[in-house]
Amino acid sequence: MSRRYDPYVLVVVMLLAWQGLAMLVGPDGLASPRVTAQTLAGMFGTETFWHNLAATGEAFCLAVVISLSGGLLLGLFIGLNKFVTDLLDPILNVLYAVPKITLYPVVLLVCGLGMSAKVTFGVLHGFFPVTLLTISGVRSIRPVHLKTARALRLSTLQTMRRIVLPAALPEIFTGCRLGIALALLGTLVGEFFSSDRGIGYALTQYVSRNDVPSITALTVLLFTIASLGGLGLLALDRRLHHHSKTGDVS
Amino acid sequence: MKHIALFRLLLVAGAILVLEALCRTNIISNFTMIPPSAMVLAAWQQLSQGDALSELGYTMTNAVCAIIISVIGGFAAGTVLHALPRVRHAVTPLLASWYAIPTFVFYPLLVVLFGLNRGPMIALGALFGIVAMVVSTLDGLDRISRAVVKTGLVLRMHPLQTALLIKLPAAAPHLFTGVKLAVAYSLIGVIAAEFILATAGIGRGISLAFNDLDNNTMYGLLLLLVAVVVLINVVIRFCESKLYARWGLK
Numbered sequence: 001m002s003r004r005y006d007p008y009v010l011v012v013v014m015l016l017a018w019q020g021l022a023m024l025v026g027p028d029g030l031a032s033p034r035v036t037a038q039t040l041a042g043m044f045g046t047e048t049f050w051h052n053l054a055a056t057g058e059a060f061c062l063a064v065v066i067s068l069s070g071g072l073l074l075g076l077f078i079g080l081n082k083f084v085t086d087l088l089d090p091i092l093n094v095l096y097a098v099p100k101i102t103l104y105p106v107v108l109l110v111c112g113l114g115m116s117a118k119v120t121f122g123v124l125h126g127f128f129p130v131t132l133l134t135i136s137g138v139r140s141i142r143p144v145h146l147k148t149a150r151a152l153r154l155s156t157l158q159t160m161r162r163i164v165l166p167a168a169l170p171e172i173f174t175g176c177r178l179g180i181a182l183a184l185l186g187t188l189v190g191e192f193f194s195s196d197r198g199i200g201y202a203l204t205q206y207v208s209r210n211d212v213p214s215i216t217a218l219t220v221l222l223f224t225i226a227s228l229g230g231l232g233l234l235a236l237d238r239r240l241h242h243h244s245k246t247g248d249v250s
Numbered sequence: 251m252k253h254i255a256l257f258r259l260l261l262v263a264g265a266i267l268v269l270e271a272l273c274r275t276n277i278i279s280n281f282t283m284i285p286p287s288a289m290v291l292a293a294w295q296q297l298s299q300g301d302a303l304s305e306l307g308y309t310m311t312n313a314v315c316a317i318i319i320s321v322i323g324g325f326a327a328g329t330v331l332h333a334l335p336r337v338r339h340a341v342t343p344l345l346a347s348w349y350a351i352p353t354f355v356f357y358p359l360l361v362v363l364f365g366l367n368r369g370p371m372i373a374l375g376a377l378f379g380i381v382a383m384v385v386s387t388l389d390g391l392d393r394i395s396r397a398v399v400k401t402g403l404v405l406r407m408h409p410l411q412t413a414l415l416i417k418l419p420a421a422a423p424h425l426f427t428g429v430k431l432a433v434a435y436s437l438i439g440v441i442a443a444e445f446i447l448a449t450a451g452i453g454r455g456i457s458l459a460f461n462d463l464d465n466n467t468m469y470g471l472l473l474l475l476v477a478v479v480v481l482i483n484v485v486i487r488f489c490e491s492k493l494y495a496r497w498g499l500k
Contacts, residue, residue, distance in 0.1 A: 010340040029362030086254045087261065090487070097483040099438040101445050102453075102475055105460040105468055109282045181350035188352045192446060203355060212358055219355045230347025 031216040039217040048202075055198040056187060059115060063122025063183040068176055071127050075134025075172075076164065085135055092135075096128040100186065104193050111194075118190035118198065125186025126179040133175025137168030170240045177233040184226065284469050292470030293477075300467070302452065302474060309444060309451040310478070312368050316375025316436040321429055323376065324383020328428075331384065332391040348381045353439065354446050371443045371451070378439030379432040386428025390421030426493060430486050437479055 015033055022032040031039065043049045078084050103124065111117040145167060149159040165172075191200025199218060206214040266286050272278045273285035284292070296302035331338040353374055360370035394417055402412040418425075444453025452475050459468035 006336055006340040007343075010344075025359065025362045029359045083254075087258055091258065091262065093487070094480055094483055097434040097438075098476055098479055099441045101438070101442040102456065102472060104445065105456065105472070106283065108460075177346075178349075181347060184350045185352055189442075192352075200352075203352075207355075207358065210358065215355060215358060219351075222355075223351050226347045226350035227343055230350060231343040234343060234346045 028212060031213040035213050036216045036220055039213040040221060043214070043217060052197055052199050052202050055195075056191065056200065059118040059190070059198065060122060060184055060187045062119045063126055063187050064180055066119070066123045067126030067130055067179045067183050070123070071130025071175065071179060072134055072172065075131045075175075076138060076160070078131070079135040079138030079168075080164070082139075085139060089132075089135060092128060092132055096132060100124045101189060104189075107190075108194050113194045113196070117194040118187055118200075121190030121194075122183040122187035125189075126183030129178035129182060130172075130175040133171050133178070134168065137171030137175070138164060140171070141167045170237075173237055173240050177230075177237055180233065181226065181230060188222070280465070284465050288466070289469045289473045292466045293473045294470075296467065296470045296474060302455070302471060305450070305452040305455050305471075306474060306478065308368075309440060309453065309475075312371045312451070313375060313437050313440045315368075315372045316379060316440050317433050319372070319376040320379030320383050320432040320436050324380045324428065324432060325387050325425070327380070328384045328387025328391070332388055338388070345381055345385055349378075353377045354443060357443075357447055368450075370447075371440055374443040375436040375440035378442075379436030382431035382435050383428040386424050386431060387421070390424030390428070391417070393424065394420040423494065423497060426490060430490060433486060434483060437482065441475070441479075 018030075018033055022030045027035075078088050100121070104121070107117055107120050107124070111120050141164060145163050146159070149163045154162060187198075188200040188203075191198040192204055195201045199222070203215065203218055205211075206218065269278075269283075270285050270287060273280065273283055273288075293302075331341070356377070357370060357374070360373050364370050364373060398416050398420055399412065402416045407415065441453050444451040445457055452471055456468055456471045456475070459465075459471060
């Protein structure tokens with residue numbers, strides 16, 4: 001059998017395991033694939049679902065844009081200076097490991113309910129990996145490259161564009177991949193606590209009503225979106241890392 | 251190096267002082283945040299009078315269980331996956347996008363599986379921590395150089411001896427990184443589960459205080475929790491740098 005079919009085999013195995021688990025725990029814990037597909041199809045027909053999806057999408061996009069641009073700028077600023085890196089990198093690492101969810105009361109008190117709280121939550125989750133990996137990418141640029149830039153009297157902007165960004169791109173992209181994934185998680189958690197619409201809000205509604213088929217349907221939908229997105233970004237990530245490796249050899 | 255640590259300490263102290271000043275002068279209202287000094291006082295009160303210690307104990311017991319499951323389970327799963335490259339190839343995208351999936355939506359399923367006790371909390375923590383350990387184990391096993399394994403063959407070592415005396419030490423740095431991540435993520439998982447769904451633990455304490463608008467209790471407990479998590483992470487990072495120095499790595 002060809003390796004090409006492996007992912008499809010995995011999907012089939014997962015569906016079978018899901019069916020088995022659903023039969024094991026019964027309809028109170030997990031809806032079967034068939035029921036879930038029906039529920040999902042029903043949801044696609046309602047207007048509320050699309051409103052919720054649009055609300056989550058909007059918050060998620062804002063969170064991603066802020067996380068990536070903020071993380072990239074701060075990461076470049078910190079990474080280009082060894083002293084600043086040594087000073088701030090440990091602090092950022094510790095902040096990254098703090099469970100952001102503990103901060104939800106603070107976020108709610110500062111932002112109030114609604115859009116800004118969701119986006120803040122997404123940014124809190126997505127911002128740190130981008131910053132940390134940008135720093136580590138910039139720090140691992142070979143000094144001779146930066147010396148060349150100085151020898152050629154490139155301006156700061158030119159150095160950034162021609163030397164720093166291309167050299168650090170693979171790690172920066174890995175950071176962005178993690179940041180995007182965590183921003184999605186953060187946005188959903190934010191909606192869980194502080195929203196009146198969005199997929200996360202819909203989930204809380206279903207959880208409080210213990211509507212298992214709808215919970216399963218939304219979970220599977222999120223799971224599929226996250227996996228497909230992750231797959232695409234991972235493929236790009238691999239290509240970038242591959243390029244940079246062959247680039248070093250030549 | 252000493253200077254850097256001193257600067258960092260001054261920076262953190264300065265930030266706290268600025269926050270204190272902002273809160274004292276009511277630029278940040280006490281509705282939003284109480285001054286850091288008041289937080290410390292509240293934390294102390296919670297420790298000496300409230301039942302914060304027993305709640306923290308409950309949370310930390312769950313976290314320790316989740317950490318043990320993630321580390322052992324992640325190591326075992328990583329070893330098995332490493333031996334089965336085709337399965338590994340197929341599940342890679344799943345591992346890569348795992349952290350974008352809001353794991354806590356599996357709660358109804360976990361309650362049916364484990365009952366309404368600490369089981370679901372531990373399971374959520376373990377689900378969050380285990381993937382980091384799997385990925386690090388795979389990384390570590392990938393990087394064992396063929397030469398050392400061949401040395402084992404030349405010395406006619408038993409496969410078990412090869413595993414214990416050669417492969418394990420060779421993969422150790424990556425395994426330790428995995429343990430570090432598993433600890434951080436399991437803690438995040440357990441605490442997040444408490445915030446969203448719990449019946450006990452310090453997370454619930456904070457949620458209740460937030461709902462009661464009792465900022466004193468809330469910020470006291472919050473400070474305790476964040477302090478414990480930061481302390482655990484700092485200790486692990488310290489051990490990591492000591493171990494790496496001993497192994498002659500960075």
